Amino acid sequence: MADLPTHTIVFEILTRLLAKDVGRSKSVCKQWYALLSTQDFVKIHCSRSVVSSNQRVLLIDDLTCSVRPIISNNNDYGPSSTVTFPFHHQNNDVSILSHLNGLLCVCLNHTYELLLWNPTTTAFKRLSTPDSHGFYINNLDAIGLYVDADDDYKVLHIKRRSGVLGVYVYSREVDSWRNIPFITRQEYLSPHFNWLAGTFCGGTLYFTVCGGTLYFSRAILSTKNDSVDEII
Structure with a gap:
């Protein structure tokens, strides 16, 4: 043959x-x-x-991290298997901020460090640098994962610090951060607005910005070719 x-x-x-x-x-x-x-x-x-026998859900609570198969006929979970955190952590204090194709961007809540983590292979990469990149502050920052035209996985990190908004991109291929200029509405810099996690769809990374308890105000940001534009 x-x-x-x-x-x-x-x-x-x-x-x-x-x-x-x-x-x-x-x-x-x-x-x-x-x-x-x-x-x-x-x-x-x-x-x-994406078939019923292959669907899994990753669950993180205060004490454990586990993967459970999804049982489609009754919307329940099957027996769990424990996932061991490969990175140093404290009391499993880890938050999942964004995900794409099985790759997770997580935050170690006791150090505020960002990491890329593949729970299937257990491989991970710390994104923190001595010049303060790769650190996440809850309720002020937003994270989104996307893939560019060259199949390079990237992390978009939106920061709000002292009334100033900064947009930074981490490249897994280059293993470095860089700043991307971005101009948005002044009110979106206020801590009264909540930036939700990014969703990657159709080659564009979308964010939703919600203001107040009624979530009445929305803005969508798109990233293409490492440029950031705002569309309402």
Whole structure:
């Protein structure tokens, strides 16, 4: 039997594997690593994973972190399996701020540090730097994960400090932060407005800004090609 083409192996066979096995397959060769890292592969793998037997939910409480399968016929959870935090933490005091394709951006609440964490492979990356990047303050900041045109996973961090709004982007490929100029309505700098977590859809990262208990005011921010624009 003739050898199967690499493209067939990657997109017809490897897209059906568990995420942990896909991670191991990246070490086969440089060509496989490049193909398994593309956004096309991620999309196909995710679409083939979205079946009732493969759906999982990650639960974090005060004492434990666990993964449970979703039972679709009664909207219940199956038996849980414990997930061990691979990074140093205090009393499991961890908050999930954003997620994309199984990758989580979390905050260590006792140090305010941001981390990228893959609970399936247990790999993680600290985003904090000596020049104060990568630190999150609840009720003042907002986080969103997105993928750019070059399949580079990025973290968008919106900060409010002393009435000044700053927008910063972390690149996983370059492993560094940089500032992106952004002008918004002055009232959105007020702590009375709550910035919700970003949602990545159709190549754009959207945020909702809510003001007051009735959530009557909304603004949506979009990021494309590492530029930030506001649309109402």
